[in-house]
Amino acid sequence: MKFAIFATKTKQHLGVVQGDKVISLTLLDEKKFPPCLKTFIENNKNLRLQAEQKIKQKENESAVFSLAEVNILPPISQPEKIICVGLNYTDHCKETGMEPPKSPVIFSKYANAIIGEKDSIEIPINSSEVDFEAELVVVIGKKAKCVTEEEANNYVFGYTIMNDISARDQQFADGQWSRGKTADTFAPIGPVIVTCDEVDNPHELSISLKLNDEIMQNSNTNNLIFTVPQIISFLSQSMTLKPGDLIATGTPPGVGMGRNPKVWLKDGDNISIKIEKIGTLTNSVCNLQTLK
Template sequence: MKLASFSREGRSSYGIIDGANVRDIGAVLGAHAPTLKDLLAGEGLDAANSAAASATPIPLSDIAFEPVIPTPDKILCVGINYATHIAEAGLPRPEKPMMFVRYPDSQVGHKQPMIRPRESEQFDYEGELAVIIGKRGRRIPTSEAFDYVAGYSCYNDGSIRDWQFHTTQFTPGKTFPSTGGFGPWLVTTDEIPDPATLSIETRLNGAVMQKASISDLVFDVPQLIAYCSTFTILNPGDVIITGTTGGVGAFRNPQVWLRAGDTIEVDISGVGVLSNPIAAEPSD
């Protein structure tokens, strides 16, 4: 099952992708679960399936995609988590996951513009697998980690590189408004029992910039869930972004930065393609 958050005619909702349509589950369940995050925290995915038959189908061409989870309580990001990215950055293999955070207003949905802020010319792409939590948990063992996953999506952890490297703390370069892409939808775990079997590719204007198997993660999905749930409580709708592979613009020679008019795509097998145009923030 594929679930997307979207807006149409000024109203936000969510639904099940059904071919070229989305079935508006939010219109059926909105009194109890107005958002996809509320659905995960309450009635759960079974309720979405039950509501599908009576939900109105809307053409995908008539909606604006929102981030899969527009307002997650937490967006937990992992840095330096593929061997190829470790090598290109010239860094030692980490002993523990390198963590930082994003804020909800730093992300946009599928087909929505990612914005290069006027404070920087160093806007970089990072194609990543996103894990969406479906059940509250703390100190989750790796052997049970997949039980806490609602599904998976694509993420572009857009990075403002000079601000990222002002200090050793990455957060300033990761939280400028509308710099990250999240979508197009959540694919439930019944369709993806093991994300390690997937592959990821990032394309800039059609040219392949990054390509890897998800199995190349240094810390895999169960390890990340176990680690994150130790220092914080994971709640339904929380997002863990698992890291990017080699090929980012900052470590190319010459360097490659995102410019207005570009199109960046993150393609994960079994999930879908997240596509975002790039726009420049107005100067005033």
């Protein structure tokens, strides 16, 4: 199933996307399906089957909307954790001039950075070197602590897309990555979360990014250095993963800082990331000074 959070003129909904339509579970049964995907994931064991039954029955035709007529919101806007893996494609390590790591390189983003489909990425007033990074994101489905690699897939609810926007001048000037990675709007995610049963192998997915219709990144998740089970197991040795936590698995080569000449995002740019079996995440870029 493909889950989305969306808004109409009067209401926010939890929905299931089917083709060019989205069915509001919230309108079918608001008590069971409030417009919060994190809550759904936390209660997934009890609600998933009920959601499937509601969709099949589709008792209320007014619960069906065209995707073109609704506003798609971030599927999860307040996760407990946004965990990111850096340098997880060998060719990306090469373009940054860094050696492939011996273990996953971990950093975090915060919820203030999250935006959704078609929202604008804002270039901060204190950065002139803002970059893009297409990433597959793992959505944790249940509490995970000290799990093995063999067990790890049992803790995955599904997958989505993130654009790991990065202010490179701040990232490298600071000596650590927090400020350069988690400015407002620096974590576009969505537009949907696809359940893991629809992604038979997360390590065989094409992943690409277009900047103004020019392909900048084009790879496959079979090039990941550390796999999804390895990442989940590694993280769970140190921290308890919770339902709705987001783990961005790293970006392939082709980022702006790795090019000659370098390519930085600018006012008016448009970015789209496509990952096989998940969909396409599209965002525009604006200069924060232009907004004021």
